[in-house]
Amino acid sequence: MANKISDETIEYVGILAKLKLSEEEKEAAKADMEKMLDYIDILNELDTSGVEPMSHVFPVNNVFREDVVTNGDGRESALANAPKRREDSFEVPRTIG
Amino acid sequence: MTGQYETVIGLEVHIELATKTKIFCGCSTEFGGAPNIHTCPVCTGMPGALPVLNKKVVEYAVALGIATNCRITQVCRFDRKNYFYPDNPQNYQISQLYLPIARNGCVEIETPSGTKKIRIHEMHMEEDAGKLVHNEWDDTSLVDYNRSGVPLVEIVSEPDMRSADEVIAYLEKLRMIAQYLGVSDCKLQEGSMRADVNLSVRRAGTEEFGTRTEMKNLNSFKAIAHAIEGERMRQIELLEAGKEVVQETRRWDDNKEHSYAMRSKEDARDYRYFPEPDLVPVVISDQWISEIKARQPELRPEKIERYTREFDIPRYDAELLTESWKIADIFEKTVQLCGKPKKVSNWMMGEMFRLMKEKGKEPEELDFSPEHLAKLIELSDQGAISSSVAKKVFEHIFAENADPEKYVEEQGLMSVSDEGALREAVEKVIAQNPRAVADYKGGRQKAFGAIMGQSMRALKGKADPAAVTKIIREMLDAQQ
Secondary structure, three states: OOOOOOHHHHHHHHHHOOOOOOHHHHHHHHHHHHHHHHHHHHHHOOOOOOOOOOOOOOOOOOOEEOOOOOOOOOHHHHHOOOOOEEOOEEEEEOOOO | OHHHEEEEEEEEEEEEOOOOEOOOOOOEOOOOOOOOOOOOOOOOOOOOOOOOEEHHHHHHHHHHHHHOOOEEOOEEOOEEEEOOOOOOOOOEEEEOOOOOOEEEEEEEEEEOOEEEEEEEEEEEEEEOOOEEEEEOOOOEEEEEHHHOOOEEEEEEEOOOEOOHHHHHHHHHHHHHHHHHHOOOOOOOOOOOEEEEEEEEEEEOOOOOOOOOEEEEOOOOHHHHHHHHHHHHHHHHHHHHOOOOOOOEEEEEEOOOOEEEEEEEOOOHHHHOOEEOOOOOOEEOOHHHHHHHHHHOOOOHHHHHHHHHHHOOOOHHHHHHHOOOHHHHHHHHHHHHHHOOHHHHHHHHHHHHHHHHHHHOOOHHHOOOOHHHHHHHHHHHHOOOOOHHHHHHHHHHHHHHOOOHHHHHHHOOOOOOOOHHHHHHHHHHHHHHOHHHHHHHHOOOOHHHHHHHHHHHHHOOOOOOHHHHHHHHHHHHHHHO
């Protein structure tokens, strides 16, 4: 266990991920993240200079669509599961002061 | 005190691409319309929905990259930028961080001290967010995802600008390029062109940059100029008071002419960018680039050259005619219809610019058809209408796109070119004004003007003045 996650870090990661963690959950998450970082350290032992980072497992590129409108009025299905709706808009708590 | 500081400005400009559909789905990009009408599972971030890239977005972005002297990234990828905000239904924005579509470009702007190069750091493709409408009285915001997924190109400049004037010149240059290419209409009021201003100040003569702030919510050139001046003063005052500038994002309120801190600026790593797993890489071959290059329309410098060479138009005129894409378009279409570039240029340089100034009309708002201007030139050249009538008709073409043939006919403005009718009118005037005739014969040239004026009035201005002059002289001389 070389890596240590501080209380501040777990707090900050929680804010970025919009998660409210209890003290026990924080401790558990810290332990998990430390293990992950340790694992990354093992991977870092490999010399990967000259190896291109892989973002896809399939050797496929250039998948495109043509610029043609194929969708119609999507209002009802988009709003079907809205927690709150006003007329044709989603309603959320006010975001700006 | 302010003179001891230099302002350093870099810009992030977002341009909405004029595609018919969104970047990753087949929803329409049409502006306006009922909220959420142009939505589907992809652009509302439904779980499991998969994006597919619109090919036109790549072509437009490459076209912009070429026109701004960038190097195109021939293997480029998308990345996921994670953040939570209600305008972003997926809780991430698909953007480009590691391999943006274009890099290392520049454009030139004109400044009072000559041409200046503004370097472009990079250009990337991304999706726009939805629109939030804030409700003042009940503490809610309404979300409309019509704009979610509309394709954007973000152009990031180097911190090369030093004043609001330079910023506006740079924005005008980008707008002109995008409009000429047809990749965007760049309307600031509608948000199809938006600029975030990164600004810092430093003592004149120092090399290192001061702490910068980023200003958002700037939707007119006027707001941009105000915001730059306001932020510059705010930072200088802080430094003079021995305080520090905090790196943050500020929101400009143009009504109050004041900016407010929105949030402390996140680091790139706070967005936890990672390669977008739902999209495959884009590989842009040399051949594809040359195809896009070949389709690239003529830009302003080439147009100015061609107008002076092919149409024999003065350089100054060619510059004015190409200042806006819209004006150049009207000019070229009209020339194509009537084949008289010089006459078209004269009408546009004279009457059209005069009316635009008088009515406060922007080039983008011009809506008369080239067909009508071409017809007017024909009518005037054939002598079917006099030059004063032609000017009057043009005003109606300009204001309500009137069809000149119809208008002239309905208003009875056809020239009296029938020699008999002209003679008849002049004869009457001479008969009714013996004194003027006598004065003229007595050597008073001024009297000729009176006869001329009355004759033209009798003809309601619908006659060629040269023809009338000739007839009056003939008749008066014959009487001697």
